[in-house]
Amino acid sequence: GENVEQHPSTLSVQEGDSAVIKCTYSDSASNYFPWYKQELGKGPQLIIDIRSNVGEKKDQRIAVTLNKTAKHFSLHITETQPEDSAVYFCAASGLSGSARQLTFGSGTQLTVLP
Amino acid sequence: NAGVTQTPKFRVLKTGQSMTLLCAQDMNHEYMYWYRQDPGMGLRLIHYSVGEGTTAKGEVPDGYNVSRLKKQNFLLGLESAAPSQTSVYFCASSYTNQGGELFFGEGSRLTVL
Numbered sequence: 001g002e003n004v005e006q007h008p009s010t011l012s013v014q015e016g017d018s019a020v021i022k023c024t025y026s027d028s029a030s031n032y033f034p035w036y037k038q039e040l041g042k043g044p045q046l047i048i049d050i051r052s053n054v055g056e057k058k059d060q061r062i063a064v065t066l067n068k069t070a071k072h073f074s075l076h077i078t079e080t081q082p083e084d085s086a087v088y089f090c091a092a093s094g095l096s097g098s099a100r101q102l103t104f105g106s107g108t109q110l111t112v113l114p
Numbered sequence: 115n116a117g118v119t120q121t122p123k124f125r126v127l128k129t130g131q132s133m134t135l136l137c138a139q140d141m142n143h144e145y146m147y148w149y150r151q152d153p154g155m156g157l158r159l160i161h162y163s164v165g166e167g168t169t170a171k172g173e174v175p176d177g178y179n180v181s182r183l184k185k186q187n188f189l190l191g192l193e194s195a196a197p198s199q200t201s202v203y204f205c206a207s208s209y210t211n212q213g214g215e216l217f218f219g220e221g222s223r224l225t226v227l
Contacts, residue, residue: 001173009154032213043118043204043218044157051213089156093213101172102216104149104156 002027002094006105013080014113021108023090024072032093033066033073034102039086047088048075080112116140120205120219127195127226135190135222137205145208146188147172147216148180150201157204163188164211195226 003026031052036044159172163182
């Protein structure tokens with residue numbers, strides 16, 4: 001099955017700086033790569049996703065890049081704000097049996113320091 | 115619009131006791147999932163359902179059972195709880211399983227003593 005590794009596990013940045021979180025995946029057939037943000041006491045929420053036919057996608061201060069050859073993808077947050085502090089999870093959609101299932105990374109605790 | 119609702123939000127069990135977690139969604143989604151979240155391990159899929167009356171095993175199914183008798187509900191059962199099942203459990207639903215957004219509930223924290 002799919003295996004997703006995520007780094008770093010914790011990340012602290014000064015407000016206004018950029019933050020980058022990286023993930024690698026193992027299944028070359030994976031074709032969908034979402035990023036979820038989990039605030040304290042809440043369930044994860046989708047913030048951005050990318051499909052394998054696209055190399056980069058942006059949504060305001062958030063961008064995701066995908067390198068299919070190297071099997072890695074990254075989340076970039078620019079001009080970080082205190083409300084960006086949360087746990088971020090990457091995921092990859094690989095095949096498990098007959099169904100396509102999401103496999104999540106282990107998460108990155110992002111802290112934005114004022 | 116409530117989205118995905120999980121009950122109960124907190125529960126403490128003794129080893130060997132049984133319990134059921136209830137997940138309800140009001141978005142008419144076909145696909146529903148149960149995940150567990152443990153420190154440093156992300157979200158791991160326990161069981162999932164591709165429609166009413168169907169269930170399938172995920173990555174970590176042992177010790178759990180599920181049922182999907184109604185499209186809007188997905189139940190997760192522990193027949194004989196063990197300390198290793200202490201975790202935060204999340205239910206999610208989606209319109210498609212071919213690359214689409216998962217909508218998560220707020221989680222159920224279970225402690226097994």
